[in-house]
Amino acid sequence: MKNIVKAAIVAAGLFAASYSYAQSVGQDVKKTAKKVGNKTAEVASKGASSVVDKKYDGKAGPNNETIFIDKNSAYYYINKKGKRVYIPKEQLRDKVE
Numbered sequence: 001m002k003n004i005v006k007a008a009i010v011a012a013g014l015f016a017a018s019y020s021y022a023q024s025v026g027q028d029v030k031k032t033a034k035k036v037g038n039k040t041a042e043v044a045s046k047g048a049s050s051v052v053d054k055k056y057d058g059k060a061g062p063n064n065e066t067i068f069i070d071k072n073s074a075y076y077y078i079n080k081k082g083k084r085v086y087i088p089k090e091q092l093r094d095k096v097e
Contacts, residue, residue, distance in 0.1 A: 041082025049078060059092040061085075067092060 049068045056067040056075065065077035076086045 038081045042078055042080055043082075045078045045082040045084070049084075056092070058095055060095040061087065062091065062093070064093075064096055 046066070053068040053070050056069055059067050059075075061067055061077035065079075067075055067077055069075055074086055075089060075092060076084045079085050
């Protein structure tokens with residue numbers, strides 16, 4: 001009888017440990033998938049912008065991002081999530097090589 005109780009306690013402990021481990025692995029997978037999705041969106045947006053719009057060679061964004069000029073002469077850069085961030089000409093910086 002004592003062995004059955006010990007086995008049940010060990011089994012319950014293993015079940016609880018495996019459940020918490022699965023939760024943490026699931027969170028890691030979710031974060032990694034989000035990072036991969038954001039990077040894919042960023043690369044796709046930069047590729048499309050470089051084909052469609054003109055690059056502004058002498059200037060850069062706040063964190064040294066490449067600046068593009070769209071058909072309406074608006075200045076923007078692509079952020080880490082692949083979105084266009086429009087900025088006024090006064091906020092452009094000289095490009096640092």
